[in-house]
Amino acid sequence: MENNVKNILLAGVGGQGTLLASEVLSEVLMMAGHDVKKSEIHGMSQRGGSVTSHVRYGSRVYSPLIPEGKADILFGFELLETYRYLPMLRKGGAVVVNNLKIAPAPVASGLVEYPDDIPGKLAAAVADTTLVDGMELALEAGNYRTVNTVLLGALSNRMEIEEQMWIEALKKLVPERFLEENLKAFALGRGVKAQDLTKATAIGS
């Protein structure tokens, strides 16, 4: 059997909306006719801890976890968490990452520094890196909470799925009253194509 399975690893921080994003992503993949598996951890780590979600699709997916070093796309919601999971990426893979720093407890409490220039390090390691100013675009869409949809928009450029299918999946999973801003957020994210290595900024500062 030919191994045509593709792997997307989402990495972020509990509370960032990674779960909804992975939900929309797997729904779209199912609509496109793929076998799909997704795996993530709920519970303890949700309390501001590091979270990942493994999404795999193809004609037949077995393991719900992406084999180590086999992710085709590393889809990051926060810089440090994206950098942490870089070893999961395969050679020649792509990074789509939100230009956002969230200080983990050891950094917030002044014990250690947040690593310097992660966008630069990612871009140096992986040629195909897209940096998305998710927060800025989400605010443009009308609500900072739509960051996850902005990021999905940016990710959608890397996948061979019609735009209309994404829109249908969003309609199915996003509550009616938030739909409009999310559709806008998706479109704005889809507009992000070129590499844009502006300086990362922390929320709230």
Add this chain to the structure above:
Amino acid sequence: MEKAILSGNEAIARGAFEAGIRVASAYPGTPSTEILENVVNYPTIDASWAPNEKVALEVCIGASFGGARALATMKHVGLNVAADPLFTLSYIGVRGGLVLVVADDPEMHSSQDEQDSRNYAKFAKVPMLEPADSEEARLFTRLAFDISERFDTPVLLRSNTRISHGKSIVNLHDPVEGLPEPCIVRDPAKLVMLPANARRRHPLVEKRIVDLEAWACEQSFNRIEEGEGDVGIITAGISYQYAREIFPKAPLLKLGMVYPLPKDLIREFAARFKTLYVIEELDPFLEEAIRAMGISVIGKEIFPICGEFTPGRVEAAVTGKEPAAAYSCSEDLPGRPPNMCPGCSHRGVFYTLKQLGAFVTGDIGCYTLGALPPISAMDSCVCMGAGISNATGLAKVLPASERPKVVGVMGDSTFLHTGVNSLMDLVYNQSTATILILDNRATGMTGRQDNPSTGYTLMGDPTHVVDIEALCRSVGVKHVQVIDPYDIDLVREVLQTEMARPEPSVIIARRTCMLERRGGAERRPPLAVDPEKCVSCRACLKVGCPAIEWERTADGKGKAVINALLCVGCGLCQQTCKFDAMGESRGK
């Protein structure tokens, strides 16, 4: 046929609905919690949170006595609590089908141990099914009810974190029809487990296992997948997926029922290969049983016994080589441990306990995060309910000088789970320990479920609210008081008084969980640090609030800043700042 992409937990709920269950009862526990949270969406089912797992199972046994199908769900350690009714239920059997779902947590993503629940199936002599994806989770749940009634036995369905919280595609089927209406049927020889009756039931239990073993050899849930090569694989559940990922073409025996084992089928399969791998997470459960049949296999001598499997771990076990990575990060990255939420009512209490030098016998819940730095104020944590009874035992043996330091701590849900029994013992046997109940009006850790003190049922109906103060008084605690955990001075004062008191006392620290579903949590305007007043003393960092960040400054000393998106204005940091640097932000 309709398809949907469902988590294992959603699929189990669907399977139970398709099987026509009338009753479902559970106590939350990761990764099992969402099963009942989905069952409740089917209006034909009475779904409820029980105060603990033993009660949940007993409620289901009652429904089965009445002839209805019933589902109990719990996490692996919950089955320790429910083990007592399970073992006797094995002798009694069922009238309406009864299925107990137990969700293991290999790798301990959210648990205190990684016990392998398959051992319970053997121990209690009941069959156990183990699905490998969401479609099997639906199918096996449905099937488990048929097996339960056909063989007059409770049936265990074992899930785990990857099955329960993983999503894959499921075919939705229509529910069964024509199940009998519940009614009273007296059958004391079967339902009353007096020794004389139990002695007659035990041989039936033994025969049942033999019958199931023979039957299971013919069932499609135990299947041989033909392949190439001379290495055979025996596996089950989630391990099947990793085995297939690494050995896509190997001949493989996939077991859907992991107890009892289809011995003839295993013999037939094993006879074809010189080399047989048994690929299973955690204990060598299949391996030992197959070895006992005189078949030699390769198992735990190469596959890890601790932690969960991943494709890489299975591959490394077989090849002896770690999978190669294309990229690495050379620097040491800061970790990101979980933390109590901004405004969490537990934070100030632990901050104070630490200052008072208390020895905290803690318990399990969000408040266990009080054990992590910078607060580091919990000294023990065993299992639900132990926070109080550990304090009792410890106070018994300490010299009088150290005894006042002992404080037992637990949450409201934990108190109602089993803590109340521990409190009864503490009073009855005249301990002097101080008990703190962190009453945030929710079962927080598992996702803010309702419990008997929140005023709502799982189905969303308003209900009686357990009066925790009155409950404590009624077991004989004379000194019971309720305090606001946001008021640190008060918390300190009350703790000091009660810790010094040579009598049992209960302090209830009450504030609604920030995550509570009905908007009960109070959110105040975010605070801001006045940079003129901040002297860089770092006192506020000791409360470990995620909303406080340490910012570099030109003089190298740094200053505290408050992240306005996270801050809920609880005022805890304000109370720790001697320089009055925190105030309501004026907005910019």
